[in-house]
Amino acid sequence: MRYAAPLTTKEAVSLLANAKGKAFVLAGGTDLLVRMRGDYIEPDLLVDIKRITATQDIKKSANGFRIGASVPCAALNENAGLVKAWPGVVEAANLIGSDQIQSRCTMVGNLCNASPAADTIPAMVAAQASAVIVGPAGRRTLAVEKVVIGPGKTSLKKGELIEAITLPKRPAKSGDAYLRFIPRTEMDIAVCSAGVNLTLDAQGVVKAARVALGAVAPTVVLVPDAAKAIVGTKLDSAALERLAKACEAACAPIDDKRGTVEFRTEVAGVLARRAAKIAYERAGGK
């Protein structure tokens, strides 16, 4: 196995594009190293991207935020501007594993691991986040919900890597929230989850909404019907009930060791309802 730690994205892309055998990108390593040690994968090449400047920080601009691919999740929590603008995204990133894991793991790693139960993906999808992809053919931007195409599978082509995640500029009176269900209180993987992102008008009526669910289908699902159910409302109980029903209708989960179809479907609706209420409060709704 070869290990490389290039200093530029271009160099990393070249290493990945020319790799023979199985090549993997290493950032925090909290998924990759576990899979290597558990004998699930035997890489021929590891490309460590942590020394690439473009992956290393969180930048705020007129267009929103840009979060580098090797920024550990714990660092999101230390960026006051980001916490204020996207509390739901930050809380999702800080639910992964433990404090120790969060000091290593990254949102891009969470995205590329492509688990249906990834915590940051529903929050990013609700937030309308995009991935900045660099490859042999150049640079492109892709909506986060289009990155993952199945359990463990992404739409990235050979030689491509994600350099950063961007979050759009925040309109006034906006809020987001992410909730997951786990049987424990920490150190666990979502049985199902929900991310909700809302913008209100001056009267506190929901003007725009995005609702995304995790662990209820092969990929994270964006649920436009759930958004429709609450747009134009102040989240009265009837609207919340419609939201939950729309979420339940969007679920196509499996029975496995972590939960049943019935449980995941019902609780996804409950979580969406609860997350919507939190997002609403964060947006200044009363």
Next chain:
Amino acid sequence: MAHDTSFTNQNFKMVGQRRPRPDGVDKVTGRARYGADVSAPGQLVGAILRSPHAHATIKKIDVSKAAKLAGVKAIITSADLPDLTNGNRGMFDILENCMARGRALYDGHAVAAVAAIDAPTAKKALKLIKVDYEVLPHVTDVDEAMKPGAPIVQPHIRTSGVEPPPKKASNISQITNFGHGDVEAGFRAADVIVEKSYKTEQTHQGYIEPHACLASVGPDGQGELWVTTQGHFVFRNTCATLLGMEIAKLKVTSSEIGGGFGGKTHVWTEPVALALSRKANRPVKLVMSREEVFRATGPTSSTSIDVKIGAKKDGTITGASASLRYQDGAFPSIWGMLGAMTAFACYDLKNVKTTGYDVLVNRPKVAAYRAPSAPMAAFAVESTMDQVAAKIGMDPVEFRLKNAASEGTLSSYGPTYGPIGIKPTLEAVKNHPHMKAKLGKNQGRGMACGFWFNFGGQTCSDINLGADGTVSVTIGTIDVGGSRASMSLIAAEELGIAYEQVKCTIADTSSLGHNDTTEGSRGTFSTGMAIIFAARDMIKTLRERAAKTWGIPVDDVEWKDGKASAIGAKHKKLTPLSLANIAASAAKTGGPIAAHNEVVADGAGVSFASHICDVEVDPETGATKVIRYTVIQDAGKAIHPDYVEGQFQGGAAQGIGWALNEEYIYGADGRLQNAGFLDYRIPVCSDLPFIDTQILEIPNPGHPYGVRGVGETSIVPPLAAVGNAVSNAAGVRMTHVPMSPPRILSALKAQRTG
């Protein structure tokens, strides 16, 4: 953390004090050496190939490719472990569990093993071994395994305990009956009867340290084994027997142990490591992965239990019966029998009958897990007790008090009790502020009682006096719960010296006589007894040496406050002699000063506990949070209260995990789906509340200080205490453990839809 000493009338100086444990600094600084922490020059790495099938005939094992791989030094299969068990079926079962012999009996059953120069080579070699399996039908559920036509796990098994002895093979290895009186007449006399069925899933002890050993066998037939174990003497006997070695020529040294809870009372990989070492003529280190620990060591039984209890309106139980079906994994054992013995042990019953079934399934061999079999039986019985109390409109604590056993009660499993603590624990529950605390929305409270037998067994210990007057205490029961601190307190108490003057060490198997395994809550009880007697012997010697030094009759010398003093006015000029004084002149008075005691420690007093639990259940998700928990248990006499409380809290923590989330999940293919801590969910710190404890001391007349074992009883009530609390919070009776969120949510739904 109440510690009620009102039952005690002895004036102890050292016993009962909370002193720092002698192994504490090493453990918190990482200096302590556990199973995997020792290496030998030239050592190889051992690895085991395991069956991916729940049940299969092994038609052929081809190791030729693996043998050719550079760096592979030895490969073994069952052919390298010939049957030397001489007709001892129990010993043969251990051999077969260590390495499959023509049949793989469960997912994870060892099939072959290699020793290689490093871990990657060993892993590569495993992949090169070709095993030709013929997959057989399997059964993993206890009730399914009992049905006619179920796949037979062990064709030689004929059910014992039925007349006439059956001729056909069965998965039921034994049926056992306990009780007295006439239960049918009892039920006829009842005003109310509750009859209910329960299920509990399989759980693992979850010790953090995986099994690990370093084995070395030379061409001269002598060997050494460094191993994490609860009983190195028993490991030595078993390994020597299986490998055809002489017992005295195998030295087993126990490492520090990172948890055992019964799971390290059995050998799993140690005979394999020794056989690899013998074949390679190099030391072999073998460390299990977590996945191997789950798939191929000894979890506790999954069960299916029916309970029927009838009572008069005044709360008197007139009849009680239970049918308890426990799976033993792929090898017969006594787990169903223990369930049947413990089920009603808390109560004074006129008519009681229990039947235990030991059932074979294609799962790993079941091993002891802290008060093995009692928690599941208690879950079924104590859940039913609450329902009977509700039906007659009686407070659950009063109902239990009315029927609780006491001194002179004929127990449901045979013996008549001496002085016991069940009633005092119930009285303590009644008076505990926890019982009066207000509950909020979606919250519920439950309580339950539990029993464990406790065990004494064989022990021997040495005490040696150092030249400076310090004292070495050498024991052969390994320390899994702080017993070195307790043994030091006991030696200091007897000798009348400071705790700091004593150092307690665990000897290897060549340095001390046989000691039974640390199990059955016997460590402090039995080894403590041997140390008391050895110390009293040493005092006799010390008095003799002082008498010799002074040239006076030994009867004129007494041992007082850690010193030899001459009695009487005629000796008033003689200054008392300390241990250091006596040690300094030992060469002139008869040589080294040592004492020894060996004992079969009979008289282990039975142990009872009552637990109180508050939970909050989220009715929309089925999630349960334990918000308050109190353990009240009789310790007989708490030698070191910190470690008694530690046992109380540890058992409760494990029981809460079992009650709420832990379970072995098997797929339809008979493979274990969750062989890791991610999906086998033991509680993490934030899942548990502070667990409060109250130590009661009802002295055990079978021990000089009144000690009862405390290590196990604490895991008996939690399944039921949590179950009663959850049922009260959710408003629906939970009968299936673990009470995981999906189970609670579907029970709530079933109730809503009628």
